[in-house]
Amino acid sequence: MSRLRLLAVAAVLLGGLALPDAALACNGWNEPSMETQLMCIVCHERLDQSNSPFATQVKQHLVQWCAAGWTADRVRSTLVAQFGEQILAAPPKHGFDLLAWVVPGAALALGAAVAATLAWVWSRSRRGPPGGDAAGLDPAMDARIDADLAGFE
Amino acid sequence: MLVLLGMVGLFARSLAQNQTTVYALVKDGKTPQAPNFSLPDLRGSGHDSLAAYRGRIVLLNFWASWCDACQEEAPLFNQVIAQYGKRGVTVVGVDTGDFASDGRAFARTYHEHYPLVHDSGSVSQRWGTGSGLPVTYVINRQGKVVYLFDGVVTGNSLNAVLRPMLQGTA
Numbered sequence: 001m002s003r004l005r006l007l008a009v010a011a012v013l014l015g016g017l018a019l020p021d022a023a024l025a026c027n028g029w030n031e032p033s034m035e036t037q038l039m040c041i042v043c044h045e046r047l048d049q050s051n052s053p054f055a056t057q058v059k060q061h062l063v064q065w066c067a068a069g070w071t072a073d074r075v076r077s078t079l080v081a082q083f084g085e086q087i088l089a090a091p092p093k094h095g096f097d098l099l100a101w102v103v104p105g106a107a108l109a110l111g112a113a114v115a116a117t118l119a120w121v122w123s124r125s126r127r128g129p130p131g132g133d134a135a136g137l138d139p140a141m142d143a144r145i146d147a148d149l150a151g152f153e
Numbered sequence: 154m155l156v157l158l159g160m161v162g163l164f165a166r167s168l169a170q171n172q173t174t175v176y177a178l179v180k181d182g183k184t185p186q187a188p189n190f191s192l193p194d195l196r197g198s199g200h201d202s203l204a205a206y207r208g209r210i211v212l213l214n215f216w217a218s219w220c221d222a223c224q225e226e227a228p229l230f231n232q233v234i235a236q237y238g239k240r241g242v243t244v245v246g247v248d249t250g251d252f253a254s255d256g257r258a259f260a261r262t263y264h265e266h267y268p269l270v271h272d273s274g275s276v277s278q279r280w281g282t283g284s285g286l287p288v289t290y291v292i293n294r295q296g297k298v299v300y301l302f303d304g305v306v307t308g309n310s311l312n313a314v315l316r317p318m319l320q321g322t323a
Contacts, residue, residue: 041250041274042250042285042286053219053220053221054217054219054250054251056219057218057219057251057252057255061252081273082252082253082273083250083273083274084273084274084275086274
């Protein structure tokens with residue numbers, strides 16, 4: 001086999017490997033990824049996990065829009081205009097729905113802050129009064145201890 | 154404080170969204186007043202509201218182009234209009250969970266000769282569609298929902314509901 005023919009075979013093989021990605025690549029998005037971001041509003045499953053007639057219809061439209069060079073934003077806004085925001089698998093990050101993103105993180109941060117504060121207060125209460133044990137002794141007792149200790153030396 | 158307010162807001166919102174559907178009420182033997190709606194005409198000329206048909210018997214049919222069973226019903230509803238239209242029966246088709254373009258193509262294919270509107274989900278959520286499409290509600294002349302067909306409507310079952318209403322015995 002000539003070198004040229006070998007190169008041609010290699011090119012075809014490489015092309016074949018690259019084909020699935022190329023075929024799925026749309027205008028900055030691809031169908032499998034877009035399907036994970038959408039819901040079947042009839043069966044309430046994610047679009048990529050559903051074979052309902054509704055999901056099948058949406059998937060057919062995704063193929064057409066991909067071929068027509070639509071952007072991901074245009075695809076999403078068209079679907080939201082047709083079916084409302086329930087078509088989106090994740091709530092939008094604006095308006096009231098922003099709370100769905102902010103509240104869990106804020107609740108976690110608040111919980112961590114409360115736990116840290118309680119731990120700090122608890123550790124302070126165990127440490128005893130400032131100045132160490134000697135500061136709490138009667139001066140007379142302190143002098144007696146010193147005298148006793150001197151007797152041992 | 155912000156977190157607490159947010160959680161209260163989310164809770165209130167979920168309560169508001171979970172109001173009882175017409176479907177649940179009718180299944181429970183009740184005859185609720187039909188909630189009004191105003192939706193864009195599927196054929197693209199303005200809006201159509203349910204209140205406009207007050208005084209008539211309305212068959213409110215929820216359907217979609219991807220629903221195979223809905224294809225069977227279209228000729229029956231055309232027949233209903235031909236047979237009972239002059240006696241005050243109207244069919245209103247609500248295309249829901251569907252692309253308006255697909256709904257229009259479906260309407261052309263099956264020659265639906267009655268008012269058709271397109272719903273992006275809010276109306277079908279308020280009314281309820283049970284386990285799936287099609288669902289058809291029967292609304293009397295006083296605007297009360299008196300019956301629902303959960304699935305394909307057949308001529309006999311529809312006649313059994315419509316005749317007493319037309320004779321004024323129901």
